Amino acid sequence: MPSTTLTNSPLFSWLLGYEAKRKQLLNKAPAGALRDFLSVPMPSMATPIDKVAILAVDFETTGLNAKQDKLLSVGFITLRQQQMSLKTSYHQIIKTKAQLEESNVIIHHITDSQKEQGQALATVVEALLKALAGKVMLVHFARIEKQFLTEACHHIYGMAPIFPMIDTLALAKRRLDKRDVAYDPSELRLANLRHKMQLPEHHGHNALNDAIATAELFMAQMSKANKDGKITLKDVLL
Amino acid sequence: MDTELSEISTFIRSIPPFDSLPKQVLAHLVRELTINYVRKDDYLPPKGINEPRLYILRKGAISCRSADGELVSRLSEGDLCDAFYHTETNALSNSQTATASQLQVHTDEDCLIYSVEATVLQNIGERFPSISDYFSQNSAQRLKNKMTQVNEEAILSSTLMNTAVSNFYQSPVASINADQTIQQAAMQMNEEGYSCLVVVEDDNPVGIVTDKDIRRRCVATGLVTSAAISEIMTRDMCTIDAKSNAYDALMMMTAKHIHHLPVTKNDELVGMVTVTDLINNEGHNAINLSSIIHKANNLTELKEISQLLPKLQIRLAKLGSSADHVGKSISAITMAFTKRLIEMAEYKYGQAPVPYAWLAAGSQARQEQLAHSDQDNAIIICNSMKPYDDAWFESLATFVCDGLAECGFIYCPGDIMATNPKWRQPQKIWQNYFTDWVETPSPKALLNSCVFFDLETIYGDASLLNKVRKQLLIKTQNSTLFIAHLTKNALNLRPPLGFFRDFVLKQNGKHRATLDLKHNGIAPVVDLARIYALSEGISAVNTIERIQQAAGTPSLTRGSAENLIDAYEFLGMLRVEHQAKELMRGESADNYLSPKEISKLEREHLKDAFKVIKSLQDARQSSY
Numbered sequence: 129m130p131s132t133t134l135t136n137s138p139l140f141s142w143l144l145g146y147e148a149k150r151k152q153l154l155n156k157a158p159a160g161a162l163r164d165f166l167s168v169p170m171p172s173m174a175t176p177i178d179k180v181a182i183l184a185v186d187f188e189t190t191g192l193n194a195k196q197d198k199l200l201s202v203g204f205i206t207l208r209q210q211q212m213s214l215k216t217s218y219h220q221i222i223k224t225k226a227q228l229e230e231s232n233v234i235i236h237h238i239t240d241s242q243k244e245q246g247q248a249l250a251t252v253v254e255a256l257l258k259a260l261a262g263k264v265m266l267v268h269f270a271r272i273e274k275q276f277l278t279e280a281c282h283h284i285y286g287m288a289p290i291f292p293m294i295d296t297l298a299l300a301k302r303r304l305d306k307r308d309v310a311y312d313p314s315e316l317r318l319a320n321l322r323h324k325m326q327l328p329e330h331h332g333h334n335a336l337n338d339a340i341a342t343a344e345l346f347m348a349q350m351s352k353a354n355k356d357g358k359i360t361l362k363d364v365l366l
Numbered sequence: 367m368d369t370e371l372s373e374i375s376t377f378i379r380s381i382p383p384f385d386s387l388p389k390q391v392l393a394h395l396v397r398e399l400t401i402n403y404v405r406k407d408d409y410l411p412p413k414g415i416n417e418p419r420l421y422i423l424r425k426g427a428i429s430c431r432s433a434d435g436e437l438v439s440r441l442s443e444g445d446l447c448d449a450f451y452h453t454e455t456n457a458l459s460n461s462q463t464a465t466a467s468q469l470q471v472h473t474d475e476d477c478l479i480y481s482v483e484a485t486v487l488q489n490i491g492e493r494f495p496s497i498s499d500y501f502s503q504n505s506a507q508r509l510k511n512k513m514t515q516v517n518e519e520a521i522l523s524s525t526l527m528n529t530a531v532s533n534f535y536q537s538p539v540a541s542i543n544a545d546q547t548i549q550q551a552a553m554q555m556n557e558e559g560y561s562c563l564v565v566v567e568d569d570n571p572v573g574i575v576t577d578k579d580i581r582r583r584c585v586a587t588g589l590v591t592s593a594a595i596s597e598i599m600t601r602d603m604c605t606i607d608a609k610s611n612a613y614d615a616l617m618m619m620t621a622k623h624i625h626h627l628p629v630t631k632n633d634e635l636v637g638m639v640t641v642t643d644l645i646n647n648e649g650h651n652a653i654n655l656s657s658i659i660h661k662a663n664n665l666t667e668l669k670e671i672s673q674l675l676p677k678l679q680i681r682l683a684k685l686g687s688s689a690d691h692v693g694k695s696i697s698a699i700t701m702a703f704t705k706r707l708i709e710m711a712e713y714k715y716g717q718a719p720v721p722y723a724w725l726a727a728g729s730q731a732r733q734e735q736l737a738h739s740d741q742d743n744a745i746i747i748c749n750s751m752k753p754y755d756d757a758w759f760e761s762l763a764t765f766v767c768d769g770l771a772e773c774g775f776i777y778c779p780g781d782i783m784a785t786n787p788k789w790r791q792p793q794k795i796w797q798n799y800f801t802d803w804v805e806t807p808s809p810k811a812l813l814n815s816c817v818f819f820d821l822e823t824i825y826g827d828a829s830l831l832n833k834v835r836k837q838l839l840i841k842t843q844n845s846t847l848f849i850a851h852l853t854k855n856a857l858n859l860r861p862p863l864g865f866f867r868d869f870v871l872k873q874n875g876k877h878r879a880t881l882d883l884k885h886n887g888i889a890p891v892v893d894l895a896r897i898y899a900l901s902e903g904i905s906a907v908n909t910i911e912r913i914q915q916a917a918g919t920p921s922l923t924r925g926s927a928e929n930l931i932d933a934y935e936f937l938g939m940l941r942v943e944h945q946a947k948e949l950m951r952g953e954s955a956d957n958y959l960s961p962k963e964i965s966k967l968e969r970e971h972l973k974d975a976f977k978v979i980k981s982l983q984d985a986r987q988s989s990y
Binding site: 347 | 372412414426
């Protein structure tokens with residue numbers, strides 16, 4: 129039995145809540161990718177952030193509304209101990225029936241013919257869940273990935289998992305808010321934050337490039353904030 | 367195709383030697399990369415990496431220090447760090463890498479670093495030798511390959527080198543029968559507009575006759591013009607095969623002092639090629655200029671000709687001539703100017719009272735001059751001179767030095783000129799000078815006099831200098847103290863450590879916007895070559911010749927000599943190209959190269975050249 133003080137700590141109750149929810153969902157999940165994903169425990173909230181296995185993820189979509197819009201492509205890469213190997217990177221275009229809207233085609237450079245070579249949504253989500261098991265998802269602007277993945281899982285499995293996330297935009301925003309000085313929201317864009325951190329020029333809108341760019345930004349953020357190495361997973365979780 | 371990793375691919379492709387890889391191989395290499403973020407004031411390799419890897423700096427700055435703390439290099443975006451490429455695997459077999467493995471690599475800023483396992487590059491290198499060559503070689507070897515390539519390009523790009531004589535000759539060739547008279551030959555020349563006829567007997571060419579022959583061998587000697595042309599023709603004429611290249615034809619004509627060369631095909635006469643034909647093609651040419659200088663009647667004409675000098679330098683650089691060739695050509699022309707001025711002075715002031723020689727010092731003596739550098743000269747006079755004879759030599763010196771200045775060769779800022787009485791002395795005084803410098807050397811005196819250890823006779827009695835030099839070399843070979851002082855002075859000029867971002871990193875760590883090619887690169891090699899020559903008793907003054915002759919002596923191994931020549935030629939080539947650009951813009955030529963002027967690959971070679979020079983300087987330093 130855990131001691132009273134630990135049981136009362138917010139950290140413990142959060143973890144308890146999260147782990148409890150995971151186990152609850154695991155019982156309901158159909159056999160397959162989702163069940164496999166849910167069967168792997170979360171890293172402990174007290175793990176120093178440098179030791180946490182992270183999956184940097186980016187989605188390209190046809191719009192911002194997960195109910196109406198479609199996932200176009202998924203890119204991800206594993207980040208472990210301030211290091212990522214491009215061998216662990218993944219990029220896949222998704223085959224959908226939705227007509228591509230012209231404006232988005234321009235942004236994402238994905239044309240209809242390219243999309244035809246894509247894979248089924250279920251295949252791509254399965255690959256993502258497999259890679260994500262036991263890791264924390266890292267994104268820039270969590271809403272898109274959170275809602276679109278939830279929606280896709282509902283569609284495929286009839287239920288959605290929960291997954292902890294780190295959001296580089298939220299981390300940057302927290303810092304800016306703390307300063308109590310007005311700022312332009314555009315400062316929070318991935319490219320602008322990278323520029324401020326003196327990271328190389330980045331031209332976005334390819335899921336894997338963006339995932340790598342997000343991971344690099346996160347490493348730079350941690351380099352600045354985590355000089356003494358005391359930051360734990362809990363401190364950066366969304 | 368991995369278009370999703372396009373940003374990383376683009377970056378990697380911009381870095382030599384990866385720029386030579388085909389797309390698929392590059393894509394494979396990119397997928398093998400690892401990305402690390404290393405904080406400021408940390409060390410490479412990143413924690414958790416033990417295997418040999420090549421590191422590629424994507425962002426930030428790192429410095430590499432040797433075990434004793436000396437800064438070896440600083441690297442920035444796009445630089446490769448191979449300090450951990452060879453570790454463990456072959457540290458024992460290669461002494462170069464053994465020292466590299468002791469390097470301490472420190473991050474001076476937060477760094478984004480890509481890396482790839484050595485084994486991956488080794489596998490790629492099996493199919494693409496450019497990769498394995500790059501990483502298996504040390505800097506000296508890389509530079510050698512570069513210079514071999516440059517020399518090949520120089521040969522290929524010279525138009526005369528890759529054009530056959532058949533493109534230049536005039537055909538049919540004007541000929542005349544051997545029994546025709548001199549007058550008939552002169553008439554035929556007038557009618558047909560030729561200055562040269564081939565003389566034939568039964569359709570076989572037996573000789574050649576030019577308008578000059580008519581003047582020299584007929585008119586001037588009082589031979590009747592009704593004499594047979596065979597009386598004045600040149601027998602044993604040189605010919606050249608039509609398949610030979612035009613450059614060989616030019617060389618043959620220069621060597622034999624002839625202007626016309628019959629061309630044969632299968633031993634049959636098919637045409638005639640003239641110096642003018644070739645020179646028109648080659649533009650302002652050294653041979654051409656020398657001959658006009660020789661014909662100049664007064665200073666005004668010389669001055670006009672001197673304005674062609676920058677054009678000649680541009681032309682030579684454009685033709686891809688090596689720095690050695692450019693230096694020799696320009697020096698030959700300066701020599702022609704000097705000689706012509708001396709002839710004019712002798713005409714003006716009468717013959718010299720006693721034998722003497724006009725000497726060139728420094729770059730002109732070494733035949734390494736570029737357009738309009740400053741004049742360094744001196745006069746050595748026969749010991750039989752009387753004090754009152756000096757007036758004549760003073761007039762000569764003033765006339766020649768002023769004349770050279772008019773022609774764009776500025777007065778020597780250090781007053782090392784024949785107009786300075788100190789440097790216009792009889793042989794015995796020169797002997798005393800050298801004895802003093804060698805036997806009781808002081809670093810400061812040597813700094814000012816080292817230019818006199820590169821001395822060459824331009825005009826007059828060469829034996830005067832040769833005798834002094836012979837005794838000098840015997841002394842220098844045995845004077846450790848002298849060589850030590852000379853070495854100490856020479857080591858004041860050190861090559862920079864390399865490039866950092868767009869700046870050249872100097873020894874003291876301060877940034878400068880440009881690289882002084884002369885003082886940071888070329889002069890240190892010239893100094894080293896002088897030291898080798900004086901310690902080994904080598905009489906040559908040209909830097910490359912000195913190094914070649916010193917190769918294999920206790921001063922310099924053959925391998926080091928080759929490396930040093932490669933480094934010297936590469937730096938010289940950069941200087942020639944840099945000055946050609948300036949001269950084309952109508953600016954005066956200098957030695958300050960902006961790193962932006964040169965390609966990334968050239969920067970790598972430049973770093974290699976610096977390393978070669980530095981290691982030989984270090985070797986010299988440690989021997990005293």
